[in-house]
Amino acid sequence: MAWDFLVAKTDLRQTQFQPATLPDLGEGEVRLAVDSFALTANNITYAVFGEAMRYWDFFPAAEGFGRVPVWGFATVEASNHPDISLGQRFYGYYPMSSHLTVQPRKTRGGFADAAPHRQHLAAVYNQYSAVGAEDDLEAARAILQPLFITGFLIDDFLDEHAMFGAGSIILSSASSKTAIGLAFLLKQRGGAKVVGLTSSRNVAFVEALGFYDQVVTYEDLATAPMATPAVFVDFAGDAAVLGTVHRRFGDDVAYSCLVGGTHWEAPRGAGDLPGPRPILFFAPDRVKKRQEDWGPGGFETRYGAAWSAFVGDAPRWLKVETGHGQDALAETYLSVLEGRATPETGCIVRP
Incomplete structure (x- = not known):
């Protein structure tokens, strides 16, 4: 039926x-x-x-x-x-x-x-x-590939802008699979410190991934030492977290990127904030741009190489x-x- x-x-x-x-x-x-x-x-x-x-x-x-x-x-x-x-x-x-x-x-x-x-x-x-x-990777593909492609596109966007000069790139909802994919790529790229924000119950998991240079709980967000300027990539969609980041760093927020809503029941939209206005990242627009920039097959080749490395490591933690x-x-x-x-x-x- x-x-x-x-x-x-x-x-x-x-x-x-x-x-x-x-x-x-x-x-x-x-x-x-x-x-x-x-x-x-x-x-x-x-x-x-x-x-x-x-x-x-x-x-x-x-x-x-x-x-x-x-x-x-x-x-x-x-x-x-x-x-x-x-x-x-x-x-x-x-x-x-x-x-x-x-x-x-x-x-x-x-x-x-x-x-x-x-x-x-x-x-x-x-x-x-x-x-x-x-095949053996089919489940991992369904689970991770739609999320990894978003991380790939954000990493590419940040690289195109020289990471906005960031000393640290802070990812909320660091245990989410999209954030994990982005952290994997940023760690490979090097340069800015990759900082993961997560709940206290997920700290051990996030640290064990090996993709984050620093793991900070939401409770410690306002006081934990973090390098500046800071780029914030928000997977949580939580107004309280977004507000805390902007009020703490102010003009030292080099770029504020809104991506997801893992904290879907939390209030969204933090009103007027210090620092730059948060900008929504829409992955399909970035795909279209890079398909045009890189020509026939160019996007697929670059993405395929990054995906192969990531999915090959996934059985270690997934x-x-x-x-x-x-x-x-x-x-x-x-x-x-x-x-x-x-x-x-x-x-x-x-x-």
């Missing part, structure tokens, strides 16, 4: 499964059966910013509800497209549903979904990559947990939403 997992837009804890009708395929359409997907804090960010950044628009749902986007794998179950065959597998952006119908436009490595309702949305989310049979079926999906979603998943855990759901 086909189904959708729906989340109330005004109360992210309110969820339900709804039976879905699988329509007859039109000319050129393909139906994909979802094999597996990852659930991370990144997906909660999609829900938190669902209206503001149009994430709800990718996979429409009943009034008042949304289908949270996830990254994962699916197999072609039915095809009316001459170049897409039954049994082919694709990695990409899916709803938390059993199936997705797409209108493929062939690309070099797979296809782009040309469905009319997706054409005004960020193109990077419409790309699907052909993959072979499942523990994959896999759940099967609707009950596991509902429980895993709430666990991630409420921050009960430990930072070393990567959650995979098989519908």
Whole structure:
């Protein structure tokens, strides 16, 4: 039976499964059966910013509800497209549903979904990559790759601006997987000190990663010694943390970068702050710029090299947990939403 997992837009804890009708395929359409997907804090960010950044628009749902986007794998179950065959597998952006119908436009490595309702949305989310049979790194790819690419883009942005002359680059929510990816890259690049802000319960994990030069708890943020000028990369989206950083460093904040909302229930927007105005980082815009700057294949080559090094190290600290079926999906979603998943855990759901 086909189904959708729906989340109330005004109360992210309110969820339900709804039976879905699988329509007859039109000319050129393909139906994909979802094999597996990852659930991370990144997906909660999609829900938190669902209206503001149009994430709800990718996979429409009943009034008042949304289908949270996830990254994962699916197999072609039915095809009316001459170049897409039954049994082919694709990695990409899916709803938390059993199936997705797409209108493929062939690309070099797979296809782009040309469905009319997706054409005004960020193109990077419409790309699907052909993959072979499942391998040992498939779970890590679903969990980490969508997050690592954001870290890769931020690292590239900071490098383009010579790190804004920073003595330290401070990352909030340092145990989040996006922050871990960025810290990995910054540590390799060298120069500015990489400082991780985290809760006291996660200090040991963050220190053991080896990617941060200094780990500071939120309680010690106002007083712990940190090199200046400071660049702040905010994955938490917490007004209190953002305010503390700006009030402490003032004009010594060289750049303030807003990325995510892992502290999704905390108030956002800290009002007037000392130092520079925080700027939202939107990864799809950076992808588009670098694809133009680096030419055909240039982005993929640079990103691929960085990703290979990162994913090769991931088994050292990442523990994959896999759940099967609707009950596991509902429980895993709430666990991630409420921050009960430990930072070393990567959650995979098989519908």
